[in-house]
Amino acid sequence: MLRRTDGSGTAATQQGPLAITRGGSIVSDWRQYVVYIGFALIFVIFAITLSDRGFLSANNLLNIARQTAIIAIMAMAMTFVLCAGEIDLSVGAIAGLASVTSGLALSRYGLAPAIAAGLCTGLLVGAVNGSLTAWIGIPSFLVTLGMMGFARGLGMWMSGTSPVPVIDDTFIAVFGSGNIGPVPILVLWVVILGALAHTALRKTPFGRKILATGGGETAARYSGIKTRTVKFQALLLTATAASVAGMLYAGRLHSGRFQLGEGDELSVIAAVVLGGTSLFGGAGTVIGSIVGALLIGVINNGLILLGLDFSQQLMARGVLIVLAVALGRSQRA
Amino acid sequence: MLRRTDGSGTAATQQGPLAITRGGSIVSDWRQYVVYIGFALIFVIFAITLSDRGFLSANNLLNIARQTAIIAIMAMAMTFVLCAGEIDLSVGAIAGLASVTSGLALSRYGLAPAIAAGLCTGLLVGAVNGSLTAWIGIPSFLVTLGMMGFARGLGMWMSGTSPVPVIDDTFIAVFGSGNIGPVPILVLWVVILGALAHTALRKTPFGRKILATGGGETAARYSGIKTRTVKFQALLLTATAASVAGMLYAGRLHSGRFQLGEGDELSVIAAVVLGGTSLFGGAGTVIGSIVGALLIGVINNGLILLGLDFSQQLMARGVLIVLAVALGRSQRA
Amino acid sequence: MIEASNAVEMTGIKKSFGGLHVLRGVDFAVKQGTVHALMGENGAGKSTLLKILQGILTPTEGSITVFGRQMNSFSAATSRASGIGMIFQELSLIPSLTVAQNIFLAREPRKFGLLVDDRTAWDRSRVIMSELGMDVDPATPVQKLSTGQMQMVEIAKAISQDARILILDEPTSALTGVEVERLFSLLKRLSADGVAIVYVSHRMDEIFEIAEEVTILRDGRNVATAPLRHLEIQDVVEHMIGKRVGSFSWRPRSVDRTRSPALEVQSVSGPNKPINASFEVHSGEVLGIAGLLGSGRSELARVMFGIDAMTSGEIRVKGQAVRIRSPREAMEAGIALIPESRAREGLIAAHSIRTNLSLPRLGDLTRGPFLDGTKEAASATGLIQRLRIKATSSSVPVRTLSGGNQQKVVLGKWLAMNPEILILDEPTAGIDIGSKTEIVDLIRELADEGRAIIIISSELAELLAVSDRVLIMSDGSIAREVSREEISVAAGEPNVSADEGVQIAKAEHNLQVLIQEVRLNAPAY
Amino acid sequence: GPSTAADVAAALKEIEEHPASGPHGEKPVLASDLGLTTEEIAKIKSMNATAAIVMHYTASDWAKAQMAGQKAALDMLGIKIIAVTDAGYKAEQQVSDIETVMARKPNVMISVPAEQNGTAAAYKRAAASGIKIVFLDQTGAGMSPGTEYVSLVSSDNRGMGKAAALLMAQALNGKGNIGLIPHASDLFATVERVMGFKEAIKAYPDIKIVAEQGVGGPDFSGESERIASGMLTAHPELNGIWAVWDVPTEGVLAAARTSGRGPKDLVITTCDLGVNIAIDMAKNGYVKGTGSQRPYGAGYAEGILAGYALLGKSAPPYVVLPALAVTKQNLIAGWPLSNGTPPPQVVTDALK
Ligand SMILES: Nc1ncnc2c1ncn2[C@@H]1O[C@H](COP(=O)(O)OP(=O)(O)OP(=O)(O)O)[C@@H](O)[C@H]1O
Ligand SMILES: Nc1ncnc2c1ncn2[C@@H]1O[C@H](COP(=O)(O)OP(=O)(O)OP(=O)(O)O)[C@@H](O)[C@H]1O
Ligand SMILES: [Mg+2]
Ligand SMILES: [Mg+2]
Helix, strand or coil: CCCCCCCCCCCCCCCCCCCCCCCCCCHHHHHHHHHHHHHHHHHHHHHHHCHHHCCCCHHHHHHHHHHHHHHHHHHHHHHHHHHCCCCCCCHHHHHHHHHHHHHHHHHHHCHHHHHHHHHHHHHHHHHHHHHHHHHHCCCHHHHHHHHHHHHHHHHHHHHCCCCEECCCHHHHHHHHHCEECCEEHHHHHHHHHHHHHHHHHHHCHHHHHHHHHHHCHHHHHHCCCCHHHHHHHHHHHHHHHHHHHHHHHHHHHCEECCCCCCCHHHHHHHHHHHCCCCCCCCCCCHHHHHHHHHHHHHHHHHHHHCCCCHHHHHHHHHHHHHHHHHHHHHHHC | CCCCCCCCCCCCCCCCCCHHHHCHHHHHHHHHHHHHHHHHHHHHHHHHHCHHHCCCCHHHHHHHHHHHHHHHHHHHHHHHHHHCCCCCCCHHHHHHHHHHHHHHHHHHHCHHHHHHHHHHHHHHHHHHHHHHHHHHCCCHHHHHHHHHHHHHHHHHHHHCCCCEECCCHHHHHHHHHCEECCEEHHHHHHHHHHHHHHHHHHHCHHHHHHHHHHHCHHHHHHCCCCHHHHHHHHHHHHHHHHHHHHHHHHHHHCEECCCCCCCHHHHHHHHHHHCCCCCCCCCCCHHHHHHHHHHHHHHHHHHHHCCCCHHHHHHHHHHHHHHHHHHHHHHHC | CCCCCEEEEEEEEEEEECCEEEEEEEEEEEECCCEEEEECCCCCCHHHHHHHHCCCCCCCEEEEEECCEECCCCCHHHHHHCCEEEECCCCCCCCCCEHHHHHCCCCCCEECCCEECHHHHHHHHHHHHHHCCCCCCCCCEHHHCCHHHHHHHHHHHHHCCCCCEEEEECCCCCCCHHHHHHHHHHHHHHHHCCCEEEEECCCHHHHHHHCCEEEEEECCEEEEEEEHHHCCHHHHHHHHHCCCCCCCCCCCCCCCCCCCCCEEEEEEECCCCCCCEEEEECCCCEEEEEECCCCCHHHHHHHHCCCCCCCEEEEEECCEEECCCCHHHHHHCCEEEECCCHHHHHCCCCCEHHHHHHHHHHHHHEECCEECHHHHHHHHHHHHHHCCCCCCCCCCEHHHCCHHHHHHHHHHHHHCCCCCEEEEECCCCCCCHHHHHHHHHHHHHHHHCCCEEEEECCCHHHHHHHCCEEEEEECCEEEEEEEHHHHHHHCCCCCCCCCHHHHHHHHHHHHHHHHHHHHHHCCCC | CCCCHHHHHHHHHHHHHCCCCCCCCCCCEEHHHCCCCHHHHHHHHHCCCEEEEEECCCCCHHHHHHHHHHHHHHHHCCCEEEEEEECCCCHHHHHHHHHHHHCCCCCEEEECCCCHHHHHHHHHHHHHCCCEEEEECCCCCCCCECCCECEEEEECHHHHHHHHHHHHHHHCCCCEEEEEECECCCCHHHHHHHHHHHHHHCCCCCEEEEEECCECCCCHHHHHHHHHHHHHHHCCCCCEEEECCHHHHHHHHHHHHHCCCCCCCCEEEEECCCHHHHHHHHCCCCEEEEEECCHHHHHHHHHHHHHHHHHCCCCCCEEEECCEEECCCCHHHHHHHHHCCCCCHHHHHHHC
8 A cells, every 4th residue: 555656746835825724723732932023022112222221241140030930830831721712810819729738738738748738739729720620611711710810719718818928948948949059949840840741741642642632522532532531631730830839929029928929920920822722622742832921021020121101011011912912922923 | 803714612611521522512502501590599598598588579579670770671682792702891880871862862962862972972982992803803891891981081071970861751751760560661572672682683584694693704704704794793782782771871860970780790791601601602691691690689689688797798798699590500409 | 509698707716825726727707507516635625715716805806797797896795795605515504593683693683774574584484495395483583403403494595585696515424315305396496496506425326417517626727528318327436536536335244143233322312313223233244324414313313422311211222231421431431423513523623633633532642641742743743634625734724624535534533543433423514525434444444353333324325335134213213114125135136247336326226215114114103 | 307216106006096087087996996785685696687798898807807707706706797798999890799688687787898989878878777787997988877887897097007107217217219010909098008008108208109009809819910010120119018818918928039139138027917917027028017907907897887786876987996006026926916826826926
């Protein structure tokens, strides 16, 4: 059964300017690169315009990295959830809750129990999110929206609305405030977790199952993939990552507080979508999400260095996010 | 923005052993009724437990209706956008901006210019959202996230962060604060706009095109539907509805302010999704969205009447949203 | 005889996707009132050419004239307006809308000029569908239909447009003889009324039955255009793929039925269908399942594969009762299903050929905890060659493949599993004649290796060519079991001189009669 | 300006004793001057009255201390709290909270308006239905004391800003470059603080405000951390930062710690007294002082004023709680004055 190898051309990319479904299906192609180009362009613009304001100073770049790290860690996990065709709106609230539980455990029982408390918070919440979504079949948008309120309320109730001071030096150093040489530990967290997440999505059967579940749930199930289990795992993953983020917040701000992470869900999803992951599942990259988070971080930093008003910052940020994508796209065409 | 090019109901949540074959279909079946059953159950529970606390008083019921009206109006329009497979995160910010523009125009030029200013705000913003999404092809999530910041910043900048007093009696009466007989005008707005929106989605070629675009973009295009135009129109619609919501806020609060509507995007989308519309497009009902908004309103109202702490309110609200869906589902099975 | 004027003239059409030149200068003309077949192997560019005509794709070069008028702009709407209607190979239905809403999509009947009139749409759908012999409530959402029924709706949608040029791109790949007959009588009536019809199919007998002329595409060019009555099947095939291949052949095989069966299905019922189905399949046997549209063949397969719940009955594999509640469990029991709907059940369209191929057996392609990229690529390349999938590389998304090549990916995905029990539901839908005969051979080879195979096919010739035994389903029940001998005996004359093709054709006719009979004798509920 | 420690102490005392007048020039009456007799208390108790607490926001130490004060006073008067709401700083939410609470027909409503204009109509409706309203920090716009509300209780926010400025100047020895992080909103209370700070800092010609960038929320600590980092990057010459309340200050602290500067190189002052800044202060950290409110006392005064209203006793229209300057030195003594509780152990531990 040999194929003749003459005839039809062989060296071809599948995608031309006229590809059938311009708006639709081509998207996953171009999206992959947009964020890198957009990031590079915005970075260069700021590097030029803000050269006299310390934008390029090592300290400022490390600041950007630090400020972005926690969002980036949640974004990595969110990549899995979005790739699986689900969403998790509760990440910010879980981070707040975990900062409270680990903070309380730290002051009462010490370091190891604090870490255990933080992680268990994430695992428990994630298991609830995952079960309700995967087994009961309630849309994850509603489940995690409900959980967002619940976790926030629980954190508020547990801490009695006060911040929980975090004063253990080891905890503070490991979670968020320490450095190894010149490198902030927060950056190491991103690098290590990022490498793990990237490998998991790209190179393991688990990652394949995530992508397949989001890319075509019916086809995935017909291929023997337990799509519910996959969704459960994805939501468990985000919640756990969010609880790590909560401990990082606690370490960085030296206090646990239920409001920490408020509004993060939107920044995290924005980072992931900027990074080229489809909100509809089936395609995405961890590295893209990290760069997406960095892009948002660079924009925030640059606008502050520019000395803009809050209102001008808001406007400029909106414009730049759209512009980064638009520029990134046009560069590729 | 749509990945789904064929008919596969991939993204839909599945449940029960029958789910696979019926893919997305079963989902839209149960979802259509869940919100009504969930609403009825929650209402009855509150009516019983809160009977001595004025829950059922005519005044309180009208309050719920009034409080829900503005969200409901945005939810109607959002139904179209979600049905078309897109999303609009900027509605809250547009409402805030429109409250400022119409408020400023009212104090300087009078009633008609104020209404014109408010509507034009929505139309302009919507046209920008729509063009960037439909013609440039940037995912609506990012476009409207950017717009959310931009509109908020613009409103802040235009008003210099201060509220804009609204003192025209006609404006106040028509937008939000008046009554006709015992019926608040706000409720009339919902009834009239709701009837229009329901008809538009169910009974007009436009609604059909919306559903087709979200239900299968490629197939819609094969059938001769200009799916980009449809998306443009959908985003124009939400922005315009949001600007009406902004004027209603201004009329109800007797002032325009850029923060008005902050966070509404989530409540609005939650109402629509509760109402049975799929986040992935192709199916949804306007009435469901209105009832979804009412459900959220009833929960908020009941929890306050119960006299709970805010932290307890937060927790209970999260639980009740999920419970309403879970109960609604089990009742149908 | 007066030469009919050309309804469509396409000249010098070129089309490339990126660097891939699919059409390299095609001339194609269709006369009014004729049925014109467009032939070519999988990936030859048929669908591409027709989508250009329908305004969905813009050609890189070339000109198109419709009824003598040059087409300058390309859009689905303009093509529709100039009288072109099309049945798409990948279907153009919106799953969440009802049958009637789909049929009249974007041209709904109006009420008061403003509102859509669903009532009228419903009535008119009902008429069109009963004309096609289809008994489905037009208010049913399309996502609830079986693949074959969807194809019928797609046909109804195109026909209801009263097009003067009607394009049918593989309209019948999931339809059985009866529906095809109905469609053909309709097409004949339309062409008699002067409608120009372009017909694409890989079922050769259909082409010879319906078409008057044929154009054959190969390597991006039209290599032949001729009236069909001058041609034999073998000539057409040779033009298409460059060599003569045999059509379906019928070689008797012997099956050892003394050992215990590989699969026993005992009084199995599903949520709706099947009803009380019992049968068994032995190792080395190929069991065919025939039946009319909606008779429950696919649902039987779904129950066996753990997708639909089994409401009663028992399934035994190698004598052991097995619980199958999910595809995973079915796979663990050694069962594989090649599903009917490639778009929905078989493939993840946006993912590459390679990832699609490895999806059911990720566990076999790992080294340690990681996927073994080399092993995966080698396996994909092997399958692409073995099934002759036409693609530039294994990393292109499957949605860029032609319909037939997509179907081959679905096949490859499951063949690589090497399951003990293989269920194939319409496995060759859309696959060209050359590959189809090879796939039939392949299935028989698998049986020879000792696998138990169940095949569901609406193309009876294929079903007969491959099966040792045939079950006939009707309304969810297994109404009859026939062996090949019975069918050929029923054919009347023992096969002495007739060649295999003729034999198959006869048997096909007999089977057709049996299916009809079973349907008529079915008890009324 | 005052430069020696003694001068500063005198100036702070002056601020404490002479709080600024109310938003409409009302004469400030000190909360400590309010009082009810035993008979009056008994009479109120016999009324079995109810109260609703309608807050702009409940989730802060400040709100918690204030609500504790309210509860203490209301309990003492036998007034039952039947509803508590939190508008999340949103005027539209607060309007519906007011409407909802009205269904329970409370006798008194104690409220912090999230915003003045938007909520006024709703408050007026509540007042018209006979509910006695006690405001904190600001009133509904255009409402008149005595008829539409009982009284406005407020901290001397301007004084707090002034105190923070004096403490800043003292720590900087009257010389340096500073950055301000105000609230990017026109909330009366926070605007007053900035005005007070600027007013007092003007007396020091060698102190220059080189940067000012508002924080908008909702993530006040994260955002102010970014702003402070940016200020420290763009203005390496910065010696001090003032932030508008304790939560943004926590972000400033995080930025200071990562900037590589020690507490000697950077002075932080703020307003309000939260646990975390108290700990930093106690440990000789960056925070050199704060111009605190007395939220517990404010809450208690509101409760008492609710009693005034039920009795029909005439209440002063503007009741003020003076600013409280807190530094490491008076931390232990100052904490209960502000929060109504003994200082938490983490703070006392940190002082050791
Ligand atoms: N959007 C696309 N992007 C890239 N290549 C494409 C695209 N659409 C089609 N092709 C390529 O064009 C060639 C012709 O495809 P086409 O669908 O026209 O074949 P066909 O003759 O209809 O085949 P079949 O009989 O299998 O349906 C194929 O090689 C296919 O891979
Ligand atoms: N995905 C589905 N969801 C709901 N009902 C379905 C689905 N697929 C099929 N059915 C129903 O089951 C009946 C039998 O369909 P099935 O696919 O088993 O028939 P079939 O004999 O294979 O016919 P076909 O040739 O149309 O595939 C159909 O009448 C249809 O209404
Ligand atoms: Mg084709
Ligand atoms: Mg079938």
